Amino acid sequence: MTTSHKKCSQMIDLSHTIFDGLITYKGLPAPIMCDYLSREKSKEIYGEDYQVQIGKIEMIANTGTYLDSPFHFAENGKDLSDLSLELLANLPAVLVDVKDQIEIGPESFQHLDVKGKAVLVYTNWSQHWNTEQYFENHAFITKQAAIWLVDNGAKLVGIDTHNIDDTRGKLRPVHKHLLGNDVLICEHMTNLEQLPKDGFRFFAVPPKITGVGTFPVRAFAQIVD
Template identity: 70%
Template sequence: MTDLQPSKRTFIDLSHRIYDGLITYKGLPAPIMCDYLSREESKKIYGDGYQVQIGKIEMVSNTGTYIDTPFHFAADGDDLAQVSLELLADLPTVVIDAKDSIEIGLHFFENADVAGKAVLINTNWSKHWNSEQYFENHAYLTEEAAQWLLNNGVKLVGIDSHNIDDTRGQKRPVHSLLLANEVLICEHLTNLDKVPTSGARFYAVPPKITGVGTFPVRAFVQIN
């Protein structure tokens, strides 16, 4: 029998680090992270032979790099526990170069093959992460472009910006359109400049939680 040799694979992390006090979306509370059981306190249970730590986290589900499922915008939409893994993992990927642009319109997607793929929009806005500028006049996708992506069979849309919609008003047409058609959204990505235009596989899998529509993910791509 021939020995199977491990394939050479490269992984690129597309997620921001989550930590105590992080502000992801202005107006939403920062996560609170602490010990539920500290290593020192664990000695009372296990003696001096073992020291364990059990953490406690209090946070809103829109924290860090996260996935949006249909339940986020519709009470009868699929939540984190209902969304198929086929929509979250091993997705062929196309990266759209929209660096340093604010309004990401239809012309950015001309001739792009998006059918069945995760479309990751590289706006370079992640360079402003964890700053006041990140929240203001950020890069966003237009409704027209979102409709084109939907018409052409996109499976997931990710963006390295504060929001996939223009947040200067109350309407969120891109969220409404994509999520209503079971196209998932991944926001607050980073490192998209390191991902090739095509050929990578995208993963962004959240915990299997009932009754919640958004949650942080360890988003990444795999390149064989």
């Protein structure tokens, strides 16, 4: 007599909530959210017994937890509509715990097999989300780390901080090198401390929009026991 064992999966939400007035990146405008058609107004169309709400959002693409495609940094790079689902969903993933480090170099990754995987970088910086501290002296990946990740076959790099690059200057070498080699970026993540080091799958699927390089995602991990 054999006993079958069903695998159990757990979903971990890795995205921040977007709300009216949220500042994701200092200097960029916050989203404006309102009713296009309110429930009260809808009564005039559908009658007293049937109410609907249609929302209206005015929002830049770099809001909340978002995905960067190559088009974000290269005119001829792939935009959101060009990305295959294989790059956005069900990616094997690994977690790098560099909690409380600021400058994250290649030595933080060299013990990992990243080929074909999403590499999620846990810095614990998301604890400062929606505060002034979030924007200042944040953790970042170095250019040398980006080169190592590309050379070793990573498909996506995610981080729970204000920017994957050092924003104290104007240059963005990590964006340029990763996106220039078709390695996607997911920034402003959260809840990475809930993930195991490996053995999980990563999902970060944006809408299929042409001519846009960045957009919010509902990023999440699936852990299968």
